[in-house]
Amino acid sequence: MEKKSPHILNASSNLLGFSLIIITSLKITKMSEHTHLDEFAGVACILFACSCFFSFLAIRTENEKRETRYETIADYLFLIALFCVVLAVIIVTIKVL
Numbered sequence: 449m450e451k452k453s454p455h456i457l458n459a460s461s462n463l464l465g466f467s468l469i470i471i472t473s474l475k476i477t478k479m480s481e482h483t484h485l486d487e488f489a490g491v492a493c494i495l496f497a498c499s500c501f502f503s504f505l506a507i508r509t510e511n512e513k514r515e516t517r518y519e520t521i522a523d524y525l526f527l528i529a530l531f532c533v534v535l536a537v538i539i540v541t542i543k544v545l
Contacts, residue, residue, distance in 0.1 A: 456522050457503040463533060464496035470536060485543075488536040495529030 470489040499522045506518035 456519070456526055457500060457507070460496050460499040460503060460522070460526050460529075463529065464493060464500065467492040467496060467529075467533060467536075470540075483539070485536050485539045488532045488539070492529045492532035492536065495525045495532065499523075499525035499529060 467489050471486065471493065474483075474486060474489070502518045502522035502525065506515045506522060509515050509518065
């Protein structure tokens with residue numbers, strides 16, 4: 449078990465937790481009934497979870513071609529989810545100001 453996925457699995461799982469905290473804090477503070485912030489955070493959670501899944505598959509597979517494919521999928525999902533988090537942060541910043 450020497451293979452390790454460089455950074456994506458750890459970062460993706462941490463940002464998944466961050467996105468879940470955003471959603472939870474929105475529900476606790478009742479910031480609003482339904483906003484785009486909920487949507488972006490929810491999509492980010494799903495994408496980060498899928499990124500974690502594909503990154504884990506890349507670590508566990510023995511086939512190098514599949515490993516590369518899974519890691520590429522994980523990278524793209526991670527980038528899209530990161531974009532959703534950035535949009536959520538922008539929305540929070542605008543609401544606070």
